[in-house]
Amino acid sequence: MDSVPEGVPTLPSLMDVWDATRMRLLVELDRGSTLSMAAKTVGISQPSASEHLRLLSTAAGEPVAERNGRSLTLTPGGRILARVASQALSNLSAGESALAARAGLRTGTLDIGASSVPGTYILPHVVSDFVQRCPDVTVRLSVGPSDAVIDWLLDGRITLAITCSEITTPGLRVETVGPDEIVGICSPGILDISSSGHVGRDQLVGQTLLVQERGSSTRVQAIDLHGAGSGWKSVWELGSVDAVKRAARERTGVGFVSIHSIAEERRRGELVEFRVDGVNWGRRDVRAVALHGVVTAPADHYFKVLLTDAIGGPAAAPSVPG
Structure with a gap:
């Protein structure tokens, strides 16, 4: 293996510069935010955001963002990294929720997306039940067409999708929760x-x-x-x-x-x-869909239990895990 001559600086790799701030910055830009909006959401200044993008581009060996008139957009390489960043952040969130389960679901986040039928006619009372049982868990629910909900899941905007559609997209784990x-x-x-x-x-x-x-x-x-x-x-x-x-x-x-x-x-x-x-x-079936290989957060798991109970059978509602 060739060695780097002494005194010549080595370029950083993506593993060297990959952190939560830069991941979140890419995800926000991929969602269509301007650089200033993305920086504000992440909690950094715009010059700092520009420097983060420069460092990511150096590590990636190609630009991750480019100017398009007065706006800044991700390059194809940047969008690839944004997708990976979304999944990595989802895993981090699941890990935080897993630790929160040790405290009986007193903390954590539940990000759900649902197609129109379950989102409008099934989930509202299940979400209400969940909030009453787990008042300290932050719940976010988004409702849209079935294909849009799956896109949100793949983009890392939600961690759990509820739909009645047949799911053939690779890389997803599908469970039936009711008829x-x-x-x-x-x-x-x-x-x-x-x-x-x-x-x-x-x-x-x-x-x-x-x-x-x-x-x-x-x-x-x-x-x-x-x-x-x-x-x-x-x-x-x-x-x-x-x-x-x-x-x-x-x-x-x-x-x-x-x-x-x-x-x-x-x-x-x-x-x-x-x-x-x-x-x-x-x-047909009501289905719960998640990314394959991503750890199921306790909040997601408990919500699926409540949903299954609501539409799948007469069993008594489970107690909050503690």
């Missing part, structure tokens, strides 16, 4: 629903199909039915589950939504549910 079902909905009297709760495909001919926003797993399944020759009069693309339910209540068409999302409307008699003869795609 879900896609059902048809309409205003009472629109369709002739059998005593078993079914309708034939012929009853859908000439109806307006109400579907959700792009990125929704429910939308994909509804469009599949549309493509199977059901003869819809038209297809309305709406912005949310609530918009689909509202349009169905106004007798403008029929939609397909999670059974978890219509509990109140069923109770009040505003909507009725149905299944379509010969269509078997209604059954």
Whole structure:
């Protein structure tokens, strides 16, 4: 192995300069923050942030950020490092929460992302239960389309994703926490629903199909039915589950939504549910998704226990681990 001549300084490696401040700086820039905003979030001055980026570029052997007009953006190499930094910070956070478990979950952070159905109709009361049981754990919940939630997880913005979608993205650990079902909905009297709760495909001919926003797993399944020759009069693309339910209540068409999302409307008699003869795609699962190989923080684990209890079975709620 060639040795470095005496008196010639050696360049630092990434391992030499990798610390939490620089990791957080890269993550903030990757999220679209300006240099001044990223520096403020991390808690350093803008000149100091510039020096950190210069040192990272030297260690990486290529620029990690570049000027684009008046703004500063990460280079492809910088984005690679930002992704690694997000995962490293997630592991550090999990380690802190693991130590917090020794104090009975009296400290720590729970960062959850959820797709629209679980995020709107299942998680709120579970989060409320968690906060009551673990009042000193900081909880952050973000709700968005299924594909966006998985992106947040991969970017390290959340540590736990709750979704009803099929997950095929590599590098993720998927657990089933409870059942879900896609059902048809309409205003009472629109369709002739059998005593078993079914309708034939012929009853859908000439109806307006109400579907959700792009990125929704429910939308994909509804469009599949549309493509199977059901003869819809038209297809309305709406912005949310609530918009689909509202349009169905106004007798403008029929939609397909999670059974978890219509509990109140069923109770009040505003909507009725149905299944379509010969269509078997209604059954699905609520899934908890995390990065593969990342230690599960106690807060994440305990939240999954409460969620499973809420939608998966009649077992008594567990006590707070101590």
